[in-house]
Amino acid sequence: MLIMKMPVLSWQGLFSERLPSMRLIAGLLLLALAVPALAQDSGGMSLPLLTASNRGGTSYSVPIQTLLFFTALSFLPAVLLMMTGFTRIVIVLSLLRQALGTQSAPPNQVIIGLSLFLTFFVMGPTFDRVYAEAYQPYTRNALTFEQAVDRAEVPVREFMSKQTRQSDLALFVRLSKLDAATTAENAPMRVLIPAFVTSELKTAFQFGFLIFIPFLVIDMVVASVLMSLGMMMLSPVLVALPFKLMLFVLADGWNLLIGSLAASFAT
Structure with missing residues (x-):
């Protein structure tokens, strides 16, 4: 069972002014507890890299969101310390x-x-x-x-x-x-x-x-x-x-x- 609902980041929202890079890093911090839960819930099944968003357009699937999260971890020391x-x-x-x-x-x-x-x-x-x-x-x-x-x-x-x-x-x-x-x-x-x-x-x-x-x-x-x-x-x-x-x-x-x-x- 999922602990919390995983928010979907769309291609347009990722690169728009509404969600700039600094807010993306801050947002990924809030996903720290959601990513392990979703990874466990997937049951090892092969998931597509891109999925269709309910709002239209293309969104990141769980593996890509997980990859973005762990990529953002390299920036966390600078973000938290600075x-x-x-x-x-x-x-x-x-x-x-x-x-x-x-x-x-x-x-x-x-x-x-x-x-x-x-x-x-x-x-x-x-x-x-x-x-x-x-x-x-x-x-x-x-x-x-x-x-x-x-x-x-x-x-x-x-x-x-x-x-x-x-x-x-x-x-x-x-x-x-x-x-x-x-x-x-x-x-x-x-x-x-x-x-x-x-x-x-x-x-x-x-x-x-x-x-x-x-x-x-x-x-x-x-x-x-x-x-x-x-x-x-x-x-x-x-x-x-x-x-x-x-x-x-x-x-x-x-x-x-x-x-x-x-x-x-x-x-």
């Missing part, structure tokens, strides 16, 4: 490791894992709205596929709009040759997403600048003391490392940094 706060968080944590002078502590796995869970924490309200306003009504057949995609886009757009600087948005609006009065609320996703990522990079490097200042002062003091003592062969980085760690721990640096990162996302 449209959330992951970019800012992972860059700040990486810059912190460089400022401390530790080569592999914390390791990359810890930084990526912490960044992912912080992203889930920050994006929790947005994901809850997408689930409540788009996914649940769609599974109850209260919304069509395209209506569910439209509703899922609204919370994500609102989140990105609050984090995007007007100067960055104006840059991509000008490059896209759109109306100068275009705002984040009505800008196309192909304009809003790069503007959002650019703003996130700028914010992350601002965090990095503030993080580097106290550790740079420690490096300069240690290097000056070693130079005055004539210890030319002793690495200042090696001597400054325990002082950096002591300063970071005494100041409760992890609490301050993670709290500042979480609070920096406008909600």
Whole structure:
């Protein structure tokens, strides 16, 4: 028995302005639970690649829809990471490791894992709205596929709009040759997403600048003391490392940094 009804994507709807590429990827996300159910229901029978749509024209059959879904999976990391706060968080944590002078502590796995869970924490309200306003009504057949995609886009757009600087948005609006009065609320996703990522990079490097200042002062003091003592062969980085760690721990640096990162996302 099928779990949910599989929406049909027609040839005309796939390449029309009504369902552009970004919305297609978002729509394929909603098909994640439907594809396995339909694949199991087919019973291994040979299905045609194209079937006739009830609305007329030609539509994709289940094997082609499954192929499109798994093809879209290769784009999911970029879509999910570039449209959330992951970019800012992972860059700040990486810059912190460089400022401390530790080569592999914390390791990359810890930084990526912490960044992912912080992203889930920050994006929790947005994901809850997408689930409540788009996914649940769609599974109850209260919304069509395209209506569910439209509703899922609204919370994500609102989140990105609050984090995007007007100067960055104006840059991509000008490059896209759109109306100068275009705002984040009505800008196309192909304009809003790069503007959002650019703003996130700028914010992350601002965090990095503030993080580097106290550790740079420690490096300069240690290097000056070693130079005055004539210890030319002793690495200042090696001597400054325990002082950096002591300063970071005494100041409760992890609490301050993670709290500042979480609070920096406008909600």
